[in-house]
Amino acid sequence: MKTKFFYSKIKGSLILAAALFFVVTSCEDYLEEQPSTLIDADYIYTTEGGLKSGVVSLYKFERDRYDNSTEDYMGAVLMSSRGDLTFSRSGYTGLMGRYERGTSPVDQGANFASSLFWKHYYNMANKATSIINAAETLDGIDEDTRAQILSEAKFFRAHSYFYLYRMYNNIYVNTETITLDNAFNVINDKSSEQEVFALINSDLNYAIDNLDWTDTFGRVTKGTAKHVKAKVAMWQGNWTEAKNQAVSLIDEGPHSLVANTAAVFAGDRNNSEALFVIQSKDDVLGGGNATMMNANYVTQFFQISGIEYNNEQGGRGFSRVLPNLYLLNLIAEDPNDTRDDDTYFRLKYYYTSGDRIGEEIDNYAPITDLDNPSSTYASYYQRMHPSCIKFAQDDGDESSYTIRGNIMVYRLAETYLIAAEAIMRSSGDPLPYLNAIRTRAGAAPVTAVNQQTILDERARELAFEGQRWFTLKRMGQSVIDFQMTNYAGDGEYFPANLGAKDPRENWRSHFINWPISQNDLDLLGSDYPQNNGYN
Known part of the structure; x- marks a missing residue:
């Protein structure tokens, strides 16, 4: 073996x-x-x-x-x-x-x-x-x-x-x-x-x-390396190094936040905010596959009579991974926050044909009253629940679950939030960096920053970009335990998710590390250590 x-x-x-x-x-x-x-x-x-x-x-x-x-x-x-x-x-x-x-x-x-x-x-x-x-x-x-x-x-x-x-x-x-x-x-x-x-x-x-600050779109640059170096320093608790790398990237590099949230994920993601973008090209041998990444995140709104699948409302999806109430409530805290305004998430869907063309769809209702739950909540989650549309494509095949498009991996907005947190944990004023993200989104600036402020702003800005679980783990066992047991899933607001299916109940502290597959352990030395809790 x-x-x-x-x-x-x-x-x-x-x-x-x-x-x-x-x-x-x-x-x-x-x-x-x-x-x-x-x-x-x-x-x-x-x-x-x-x-x-x-x-x-x-x-x-x-x-x-x-x-x-x-x-x-x-x-x-x-x-x-x-x-x-x-x-x-x-x-x-x-x-x-x-x-x-x-x-x-x-x-x-x-x-x-x-x-x-x-x-x-x-x-x-x-x-x-x-x-x-x-x-x-x-x-x-x-x-x-x-x-x-x-x-x-x-x-x-x-x-x-x-x-x-x-x-x-x-x-x-x-x-x-x-x-x-x-x-x-x-x-x-x-x-x-x-x-x-x-x-x-x-x-x-x-x-x-x-590396140079600039290169062919898609290649890593000095800015990409500085961003990851800042992330690494955060994991080491080296707040000064994280601050220095993040501030250097923001102040010295050619990158800048795009003007509004609608532009962050528009087109091919080749914008001033992008630090690393996975590229796929149509009609090019080896240019990448069409994937179902977007489909996982978008609801099946097209199954409602009077609305066809269309890119404007997110493309064709199958409702696998959805923003939960905790995230949606964070975004809704400021009514002027544009991140819930069909830029990062789509909250409402509209008829595209029939007598009610252009009107908001209202076929199903979520559970808002636990004493009198909606009888249509299951269809709501499948067909009308808000969707993450960060990975939708303007020119994607509207009739297909699979589309090909560039994928943003790292971007400058996270650098700003790294700078804010590193400064908060070391020295200096974190407010300008955190408020730059809020101001771009139309949200009111905050006047103080603590760990929860950072967590909440990272949730609003970076949700569904593959960073959240790592952030919770980096902040420590007590943080990930609290967040997972209190907010993961939708709990009692989606009853079919309770009991054996409720991530809040299923979470165990040792899940902070993934299990190394036994197949891999069998191919390593006999004393190679499995992560704690899985033995």
């Missing part, structure tokens, strides 16, 4: 070359790489052109998790489903979001997470390491090109290990290229927290020092 694990690692590294034949020929338009008619392992790791192609492949591998069709594209939406801001209604993602699955090393949910996250990010980290080690020793390469290759590859390695650490905690890091000589070495123990952060920070420091 151990042999199989490390054979798969080396095999995965060596087949990089085969995959690149398809990748680099399709990335040329938007990552400015030159295709090759003959790409093999020797070419990839022994030539300047090969190493550049290898870097392009890392962008493709990063996109793979979003493109993976497992359980209706679970990999793209799973982290949003497992927070305190969402109601997970149905499907396997619903089971995971309600903590009915993914709670044991041997259940299918842990196996899905292994494929979509554990194996995915180790695969990408190993590929990045192979490129880094080859680039550092290759003779005859232009030094500026070498620095660019190393910077992007080191960013992706840091990004991979940072994601793994935040999910699993008990991880190992590696800086050796997988070869026939070491492929069968067994990993017997996790890396220490110091080792994990030392490598992540070293890689990010190099990227910050050597």
Whole structure:
């Protein structure tokens, strides 16, 4: 079994070359790489052109998790489903979001997470390491090109290990290229927290020092690396470093908040706020798959007579992961807040045909009175409940659950909120940074900032962007326990979610770390530690 694990690692590294034949020929338009008619392992790791192609492949591998069709594209939406801001209604993602699955090393949910996250990010980290080690020793390469290759590859390695650490905690890091000589070495123990952060920070420091502020849209830049470096510093409790990186990015970089919330997720997401965007292109070989990411987040409003599926109201969805009452009430606190005004969320739907064209749909009612619950609440949640529309596409196929579009991963609004929190926890005035986000959304500025203020503003601004669960975990056991047991799901306002299906009841403190799949543990050393609570 151990042999199989490390054979798969080396095999995965060596087949990089085969995959690149398809990748680099399709990335040329938007990552400015030159295709090759003959790409093999020797070419990839022994030539300047090969190493550049290898870097392009890392962008493709990063996109793979979003493109993976497992359980209706679970990999793209799973982290949003497992927070305190969402109601997970149905499907396997619903089971995971309600903590009915993914709670044991041997259940299918842990196996899905292994494929979509554990194996995915180790695969990408190993590929990045192979490129880094080859680039550092290759003779005859232009030094500026070498620095660019190393910077992007080191960013992706840091990004991979940072994601793994935040999910699993008990991880190992590696800086050796997988070869026939070491492929069968067994990993017997996790890396220490110091080792994990030392490598992540070293890689990010190099990227910050050597990347430019601007590059071809879609490529990582100095700003991308600074943003992630600030996030890493927050996890280490290094508030001064987080503040310095975030403020530097805001003040020195070319990025700026877009003028209004309607522009944040408009078009192809190529705007001044974007720090890292996963790209997909229509009609380009290897340009990415159409996914159901948006469909997971949008209700089935089109099943109501008199309204057809249309992009204006969110596209065609199937109501898997929805904003819960806690999130909706946070947004509704300020009546002028535009984040509930069909920019981040759609709250109301309108007839598109028939006698009532243009009028608001009112077929079903949610539960507002627990003593006299609505008789139509189930249909309401399925067909009329508010939807997150951050991932809808203006030009998507209105009749299809699958659409292709660029996906915002990191953006400057989060940098502002990192700056506000880091300053609050160190020194200085956090109000200008937090209020910049509120003012852009039309909400009244706040006059004081504490941890709950930060949590609430991050909820309003960043919900459904895959950051919330990590934020709760970073803030500590007591915070994640309180938020999950008090706000996750919709509790008694959706009775079918109570009992065994209620995430508030299902939550256990050790869920703060994901279980390492038993399949993965069996391929590691016999003493490799499972996360606490899963033994």
